[in-house]
Amino acid sequence: MKIHHLNCGTMCPWGCHWLPQLSTVPMVCHCWLIETKTHLILVDTGFGTSDLKNPTQLGPSARLFGWDRNPQQTALAQITRLGFKATDVREIVLTHLDLDHAGGIADFPEAIIHLLEPELSAAQPRRGLMNKIRYRPAHFSHNPKWQVHPVATGEAWMGFQGVREVKTWPPELLLAPLIGHTAGHLGVIAKASNEKWLFHVGDSYYSRDELDSKRSLSLGYRYLRLTAHHNRSMALQNQQRLSQLVHTQTPIELCSSHDLRELAAHAPTPNL
Numbered sequence: 181m182k183i184h185h186l187n188c189g190t191m192c193p194w195g196c197h198w199l200p201q202l203s204t205v206p207m208v209c210h211c212w213l214i215e216t217k218t219h220l221i222l223v224d225t226g227f228g229t230s231d232l233k234n235p236t237q238l239g240p241s242a243r244l245f246g247w248d249r250n251p252q253q254t255a256l257a258q259i260t261r262l263g264f265k266a267t268d269v270r271e272i273v274l275t276h277l278d279l280d281h282a283g284g285i286a287d288f289p290e291a292i293i294h295l296l297e298p299e300l301s302a303a304q305p306r307r308g309l310m311n312k313i314r315y316r317p318a319h320f321s322h323n324p325k326w327q328v329h330p331v332a333t334g335e336a337w338m339g340f341q342g343v344r345e346v347k348t349w350p351p352e353l354l355l356a357p358l359i360g361h362t363a364g365h366l367g368v369i370a371k372a373s374n375e376k377w378l379f380h381v382g383d384s385y386y387s388r389d390e391l392d393s394k395r396s397l398s399l400g401y402r403y404l405r406l407t408a409h410h411n412r413s414m415a416l417q418n419q420q421r422l423s424q425l426v427h428t429q430t431p432i433e434l435c436s437s438h439d440l441r442e443l444a445a446h447a448p449t450p451n452l
Contacts, residue, residue, distance in 0.1 A: 181214060181215065181216055181350055181352060181353070181370065181371070181372065182214070182215040182372070183212050183213070183214050183215075183370060183372050183378065183446075184212070184213040184214075184215070184262065185210065185211075185212065185435070185443060185446035185447045186210075186211045186212070186213055186226075186255060186258050186447075186451070187208045187209060187210060187211075187226075187253060187443055187447070187450045187451045188209045188211045188224070188225060188226020188227060188253055188254060188255045188258070188284065189208070189209035189226040189227040189247060189248075189253055189280055189283075190206050190207070190208055190209075190247075190248040190250065190253065191206060191207040191208075191209075191245040191246050191247050191248070191280070191438075192206045192207070192246040192248070205440050205441075206248075206440060207245070207386070207438040207440070208437075208438060208439075208440050208443050208450065209224065209226035209227065209253075209280055209281070209437060209438070210224075210380075210435055210436065210437050210438065210439070210442065210443045211223055211224040211225060211226055211255060211437075212224070212368070212370070212380055212435075213255070213258075213259060213262070213269075214353070214370065216349070216350055216353075217350075219268060219269070219270040219271070220259070220264060220268045220269045220270065220271075221269070221270070221271045221272070221273065221349070221353070222255060222259075222269050222271070222272045222273070222288070222291070223272075223273045223275070223368050223380055224273070224274060224275055224281045224282075224380075224382070224437065225255045225272060225274075225281065225282060225283060225284030225285050225287070225288075226253065226254070226255055226280060226281070226283060226284055227247065227253070227254065227279075227280060227283040227284060228254060228255075228256070228283040228284030228285070228286055228287050228319070229251070229254055229256060229284070229286075229287055230283070230286055230287075230318065230319075231249075231279075231283045231284075232249055232251055232254070234318070235247075235249065237316060237318040238279050238283075238316055239279075239312075239313060239316065240313070241279060241280075241313055241314075242279075245280070247280075252451065253451055254284055254287065255284045255287065255288075256284065256287040256288070258451065266287060266288055267290060269288045269291050270290070270291055270292065271291055271292045271293075271294060271327075271348075272285055272288060272291045272292070272293050272294065273294045273295070273355070273366070273368055274293060274294065274295045274299070274366070275358075275365060275366050275367065275368070275380065275381075275382030275383065275437065276295075276299055276361065276362040276364065276365045276366065276382060276383065277295065277299055277300070277302075277303040277314075277315050277319075277320075277362070278314045278315070278362065278383070279314060279315070279316045279319065280437075281382070281383075281437065282316075282319050282320075283316075283319055285319060285320075285324055286319060286321075286322045286324075289322050289324075290325070291325065292325045292326075292327045293324045293325060293326050293327060294327045294329065294346065294355070295326065295327075295328065295329070295364060295366065296328070296329055296330075296331055296357060296359075296364035296365075296366050297328045297329065297330055297331065297364065298331060298359070298363040298364035299362060299363060299364025299365070299366070300326060300328055300364065301363070301364070302315070302362065302363040302364065302410075303315040303320070304320075310410070314362070329344070329346075329355060331357045331359065331364070334355075334356075334357070337354070337356065337369070338425060338430065338432065339421050339424065339425075340356050340357075340358075340367075340421065341357070342356070342357040343355065343356045343357075343369065352370060352371035353368070353369070353370050353371075354368070354369040354370070355367075355368060355369075356368070356369055356379070358381060358382065358384050358418050359411065359414055359418075360384070360409055360410065360411050360412070360413075360414035360415030360416075360417070360418050361382065361383040361384060361408070361409050361410060361415050362383075362410045363410050363411075365382055365383065365384070365410075366382065367379060367380060367381045367382060367384070368380040376431065376432075376433060377431060377432045377433070378432070378433050378434075378435055379422075379425070379432050379433070379434050379435065380435045380436075380437075381418075381422060381434055381435065381436050381437075382436065382437050383408070383436070383437050383438070384415065384418045384419060384422060384436060385419055385422070385436055385439075386401050386404050386405070386408075386436070386438050386439070387401045387438075387439055388434075388436065388439050388441060388442060389401070390405065390419055391419060391422055391423040391426055391427075392423070422434060
């Protein structure tokens with residue numbers, strides 16, 4: 181099993197050009213493209229081609245987060261450059277349905293979309309202001325082929341509960357509930373060809389510095405840490421468990437969605 185690390189959207193939050201204290205580096209949309217023996221599996225999609233054609237469908241967030249509308253950063257464009265076709269992507273795993281994670285699912289209309297049941301339940305009615313901002317109906321208007329997974333079914337794994345296999349996947353590819361950032365936030369665990377475990381933790385944290393209590397965070401990350409989580413208490417509990425993985429020398433490497441340094445560790449020339 182081979183994992184390609186893609187940047188499917190670069191963001192420089194509004195105001196950073198004038199106030200570097202908000203964020204010192206751009207944010208990326210770190211997605212995985214997994215090659216199995218039979219097909220491709222995409223973990224998150226970043227922004228999609230429909231977002232480029234009609235950015236207003238994203239609402240105010242696209243302008244607020246300073247999304248760089250680069251057509252070469254879409255998952256579809258990068259997969260094509262790697263020599264694959266859109267139809268080779270038969271399955272997509274979404275850590276959650278936020279607009280900067282699910283924007284590209286319509287570029288792969290035949291793919292099965294894996295997600296947790298509470299996430300779809302939150303995204304479809306879009307109750308409350310935060311859900312109206314984060315979940316964009318245009319991304320789901322093509323009637324995706326949802327494959328919904330319950331939260332409770334699974335086993336314990338490295339301190340995390342509900343970790344499960346998917347029947348059609350290689351055994352070294354697992355789903356791990358990480359509820360907190362959203363109602364159905366999800367992580368993906370994979371063992372790459374070099375035998376190292378990788379853990380895509382989505383938006384469990386925005387900056388790796390959040391896992392180190394001795395490091396100070398920029399104003400922008402502190403603001404997101406306070407406001408962006410559906411359940412802040414649960415999100416911080418996940419961060420504590422992830423911090424333990426990092427600081428106990430466990431042979432697991434974390435990949436969050438937006439930390440440029442983590443992406444650069446796997447893609448030395450990230451597509452910015």
